[in-house]
Amino acid sequence: MKPIRLMTGFFTVGVWTLLSRVLGFIREVMILSLIGPGPMMDAFVAAFRLPNMFRRFFAEGAFNAAFVPMFSKRLEGNEGAPEFAQNAFAGLFFVVTVLTALGMVFMPGLVWLTAEGFSQDGRFDVTVDFGRIVFPYILFMSLSALFSGILNATGRFAVAAAAPVLLNIFVISALTIAALTGSEAINWLIWAIPVAGMAQLALTWRAASQAGFSLRPKRPRWNKDMRDLVVIALPAALASGVMQINLVVGQLVASQYENAVSWLFAADRLYQLPLGVVGIAVGIVLLPDLSRRLRAGDDAGAQTALSRAAEISLALTIPSAVALMVIPLTLVSVLFERGASGTDDSAAIATAVMIYGLGLPAFVLQKIVQPLYFAREDTRRPFYFALVAMVINAGLAVGLAPLADWLAPAIAATVAGWAMYGLLALGARGFGEAARVDARFRNRIWRIVAASVLMGIALWFLNTQLTPLLSLPWWRGIGLLILLTIGAIVYFGSGQMLGAFKLAEFKAAMRRGR
Template identity: 35%
Template sequence: MSLVRNVGTIGGLTLVSRIFGFARDMLLARVLGAGGVADAWQLAFQLPNIFRRLFAEGAFASAFVPLFNRRMGTDGELTEARRFADEVMAVLIPILIVFSALALIAMPWIAGLFANEGMEGDPELFDLAVRMARLAFPYLAFMSLATVFAAVLNSLSRFAAAAAAPILLNVCMVAVLVWGFVQPDSTDLRQNVGMLLGVAVTVSGLLQLIWLGWFAARHGFRIRLARPRMTGGVKELFILIGPAVLGAGVYQISRFIDLFFLATLPDGSYTFLAMADRLNQMPMGIIAIALGTAILPSLSRFVAQDKPDEAARLQGNAVELALLLTLPAAVALYICGSAFTRAFYAGGAFTLDNALATGAVVSALVVGLPAYVLVKVLIPSFFARKDTRTPVYTAGASLLVNVVLNFLLVPRLGVQGLALAGSLAAWCNAGALYAILAAKGHYRITALSLGRIGRTLLATAVMGAALWFAMPLGDPYYAAGALERVGAVAALVAAGGVVYLLAAIVLGVVDKQTIAQLKRRPA
């Protein structure tokens, strides 16, 4: 399976999920607005979601996949790999039960750490946030178990089921929001919608667990429940997971830091950041998840087979593809962020001023978009070599930069400064990871790759200039009727896409040799 095909499979299904997620946030804006119940819901949803991305997706997958691949026989024998998966699941279940129970009990204290001024000054609103968080938190346990099945399927190069699973989350939430959208607006309605959203999140976690478990069973991995035992393989996994929390989860840790600073900002800041992040997550999630997921199993096999040249080639292709896709996306969102937020979010309880404030946050977030994706693409090179310490050091340095920048920028720029601080810190992390890989001789950007990246930058600059002149032309339409909004955004996207494509062709950003390399099947 080639890198392009793997990325296309994962990216395509992730795109479907992101579209549903985008529809979800458009409905959220109109039903809950900004501030008040909307901020309380964003806090309640962030708590299980950050833990999920940090531990279940980031740390667990990065540690589990190389160990699982090492137990896969070259002749297709999977007995040892099945035994390892069974042992991991047996230990993981009681840990999740205990952790979830403690979190539910301590939820008022946990939510109190991150509550902003609006929630602290309104006991009823804070109590609502706690109840919504408790309803949504079991999602973490279900998704942590589902991650075992997803990691098994990805190791077998069966990427589609895991990439499609998040669609279930958005479908469950959209169903609740559609019901809320057709009801007469009131404070009670917003509170009821928030509570139902908490239930929908947990139900979606159970559905994703069943979905991935069924697909794993189809491919011969029917997990058998057994007595928990700390075997050698399980101990090795947990040793790797600790550092992996920092190495692969720097973005999520920075989100925890953001929550602390958000608590000092005015009402509505939670919502502005969450809505802006949805636009940022569209390209970041699709590209980063697709590339990071696709290259880790192959990198692990190349390293285990002592094929450093093949590993370096795969890493180089992933970096080039990441920049080819993320640089134009970042520049387009930076220039047109307010146009998109006006077109997609303004309406109902979400005012035009709310949309403009969200657009300013989008522009700050996407400064770091290419860096976030590069981090996701470079970290697998370390985990494939069972090196979990180095990403810890770079993550620690990046987090320190993030905190310092937050203190400098948040008092001056508010929530926009919070977004910009995270973006700059991500560039520090990506630069450090590359420098260390190059110093160890694992991967260096070749002159050929550097030339392609330079031409990508030029094509992106041409597109950015075109969008800079084109965007003001649609100002009367971005917050008008539905058809006007769709037409204005479609024209803007089409203009940017056509200009970038033409510039890329003229500049030779991607040639036939590159396409052939990307389509090569790994050994």
């Protein structure tokens, strides 16, 4: 087989995802500064969550979980991959177009189901109006996800990874224009979403055409390939639906508390930085690689790919989680506390960030283990595991609300995340050697943990020493940069000495194109 360059792909996706997340931070800082936690931001968050929820349900979740392995195997075996992609595109285009139309018609019902607490005040009508503007985003992003899947399966990761950057560029540009002209920032923000979706679709569509997959809207054809795709995608769709129910339950609980939806949204953006750069990047590259290796009977290569993906992921995730738990208030106050966002908002967001930090390794580990199932076209068991996680999440989110108030959804998400990973790991034991990490990983993981603990101690101590500097408005950013730089030096230095990793290995892997 012609192997996918795993390390090259990971770093390509990781770098572009990092750029997207950094721009996303700038975006969130501008939103919190120009709009701030309150009714307008609550309405935007709830409205924008709707197309994102359905996008993950139909495209990035269910559809790609079925499409990417099937397409990768046909590509590896020269078994009509272009025809399969065209039929899948036609079917997805039809289904999501119908869904988009229905969603815009029944928007009040969708808002009531996902943010029932808004019905008690003016946020409900505003959310409905915003929802009808941003909901077509699902059409553009679902089709873009299909083209991204094609590009990833062929080892062309750059364009697919770069596409999400466009959303942040468009939103930042729109908010900048609003600030300079004195216009209503929320209006510019809302209309930037569908325009950015069109730009992302155009970019990935053109790249797929250049890769030899020129797809056009056509009448869907129902054949055996499409039946197999639906059979595999349906459990994944249900699993994605379960995960989205978790988000909705959390939002329903949070909507009962003033500003809570905005606070949780900001906290989610912060922990999504390492999750996106590491976990999602590895999952994107690992799925087509495992699929093609299993098709070629390369179990040893599959084990190596899994082990290296887990190793590099946790080497970056564990210290990130420690930082989120040790210095959350410093991170939040420097990044978000300005304009319409005050000290009380920072304290609330920081508490949620600390809770999400506890669950970060679990969310990343899920992204590593799930491709083991999807590469084998096994989407049923992840669905059953997701059902269990949903029950845990819903029970804790609702049950803890009288005790933990608006923080209950964050606690529930973290506990459910670890439960989901545990179930996935237990279920994967029957996949043989290809699903087991190798001796090198087992030897290094505890050294990674030790280096992360040393970094956490250093961050805690330095944070207390730099408190005067961090309290000065014009020097907070410099203080945080110093803090993170020293923390990184401690982590990578101690990790190198303890044998947690060897930085030269990453350079060598990039040179070899692995």
